[in-house]
Amino acid sequence: YKDKIMPLTICNLSSHNFMLISIFYIIFSQHSERSKVLLQHGVGLSKTLTHIPTKVLTMKLQLMRGDVLTVTSWLAPIVWEGTFDSAVIDGIYKPLNVTIATTVFAVGKYITYLKDFLESAEKHYMVGYNINYYIFTDQPENIPAVTLAAGRSLWSLRVPAFNRWQEISLQRMSFIRKAIEEQIRKEASFIFCLDVDMRFDNHWGAEALGNLVAVIHPWFYQASRDSFPYERRPESLAYVHADEGDFYYGGAVFGGLIDEVYKLTGTCEEHLVIDKGKDIEAVWQEESHLNWYFIYNKPTKLLSMEYLWSDEKVKITELKVVRLSTIKKNLAAVRPN
Numbered sequence: 001y002k003d004k005i006m007p008l009t010i011c012n013l014s015s016h017n018f019m020l021i022s023i024f025y026i027i028f029s030q031h032s033e034r035s036k037v038l039l040q041h042g043v044g045l046s047k048t049l050t051h052i053p054t055k056v057l058t059m060k061l062q063l064m065r066g067d068v069l070t071v072t073s074w075l076a077p078i079v080w081e082g083t084f085d086s087a088v089i090d091g092i093y094k095p096l097n098v099t100i101a102t103t104v105f106a107v108g109k110y111i112t113y114l115k116d117f118l119e120s121a122e123k124h125y126m127v128g129y130n131i132n133y134y135i136f137t138d139q140p141e142n143i144p145a146v147t148l149a150a151g152r153s154l155w156s157l158r159v160p161a162f163n164r165w166q167e168i169s170l171q172r173m174s175f176i177r178k179a180i181e182e183q184i185r186k187e188a189s190f191i192f193c194l195d196v197d198m199r200f201d202n203h204w205g206a207e208a209l210g211n212l213v214a215v216i217h218p219w220f221y222q223a224s225r226d227s228f229p230y231e232r233r234p235e236s237l238a239y240v241h242a243d244e245g246d247f248y249y250g251g252a253v254f255g256g257l258i259d260e261v262y263k264l265t266g267t268c269e270e271h272l273v274i275d276k277g278k279d280i281e282a283v284w285q286e287e288s289h290l291n292w293y294f295i296y297n298k299p300t301k302l303l304s305m306e307y308l309w310s311d312e313k314v315k316i317t318e319l320k321v322v323r324l325s326t327i328k329k330n331l332a333a334v335r336p337n
C-alpha cells in the first residue's frame, strides 16, 4: 500500500499514523470491553460503546492523507479532512452522552459578532452533542436570541468592560479558570475556548475532542521555527528559547478535558500575573503563554488550519475544507483602543 501510493518521504511521515490507527482498531475490535477507551477520555463507564464493524476498519485505512503531516513527533494526531471517519468518531462519543462546554468572550463591540458565531455554530459545531455555551460579556442584555437545538444551552457570565483589547485576551485565562472551578466542572466533561470573531462554515465535530487540544495557527503553518512569533524576551515567563518549539498555535481555539484545560488556564494565569508584576506583557498576550505551555505540556491532538482559518488568507491546496474562519474585521471600529 505504502510503496504503491505514497512517495517515500511522505510515507515516512505517515507510517506512524498508519500504525497507530491499525493498533487502535486491533485493540478496538478485539476488546468489546471498552473501559480503556472510556477511561482515556475521562468519562463515565455507564454507557455502552457500539461495536465497530470490520468493514469500517477497511474503509478507514483508505482515507489516509499523503500530502500533509498527520502526526507529530510525539505521536499526537493532526486532524485533517480525510484522516477520520465521523461515523466511527460518533460511534465512540455519542453513546457517552458527553457535554462540551464552549467559552466565548463578547466584550464591548465584539458582542456584534455573537449572533453569526452562534447561528453558524448551531449549523456546524458539534451537531448532535450536548453543548453548554458560556458567554463572558459586559452586556448580558445584548446577547442575541438564537434558537438552540435540543441538548444545547447558553449561560451568560458577567465580566467588566476593558479599555484595552489586549486586556481582554490577557484576562481570559483567569476568567475561564474561575468559571471551571465554580460552574463548568460540574456541568461538562470537555471544553473548547473560542474567539468570537469567527464563523463556522462546515462540520467541526467530535473528531476534535481529545485530552489536550491545540490548533495550528493558520498564518504560521508553513513558517520555520525561527519565524514563529514566540515571546523572545527572557524576562517574560512566556519566553521561548530559539532551540525550542514545535508548532505555533492559535489562541483562538484550545480545549480538551476539563481538568487539563483547568491546569492550562491556571498556569497561564499565574504566569500572566507574574509578568504583570514585572510590568511585562508578552508579545501576543495569552497566546504567547499558551504557546509556552504547549511546549512543556504537549497537546495530545492537533487541529489543522481547517479548524481555524481566516477569511483574509488565500486558500492553499492542502486545505480541502474550511470549518471555522476568522472574519475580516475593522479593527478601528470594534476595538476599544
Ligand SMILES: CC(=O)N[C@H]1[C@@H](OP(=O)(O)OP(=O)(O)OC[C@H]2O[C@@H](n3ccc(=O)[nH]c3=O)[C@H](O)[C@@H]2O)O[C@H](CO)[C@H](O)[C@@H]1O
Pocket: 104, 105, 106, 107, 108, 109, 110, 111, 165, 166, 168, 169, 194, 195, 196, 197, 217, 249, 250, 251, 252, 253, 284, 285, 286, 287, 326, 334, 335, 336
Ligand atoms: C486567530 C487567533 O489565534 N487569534 C488570536 C490573536 O488575535 P485576534 O486578532 O484574533 O484577537 P481578537 O481581536 O479576536 O481578540 C481575541 C478575543 O477577545 C475577545 N474580545 C477582544 C476585544 C474586545 O474588544 N472584545 C472582546 O470580546 C473576543 O472574544 C475576541 O475574539 O491574538 C490574540 C492575543 O491578543 C488572541 O490570542 C486571539 O485568539
Ligand SMILES: [Mn+2]
Pocket: 195, 196, 197, 252, 326
Ligand atoms: Mn479573533
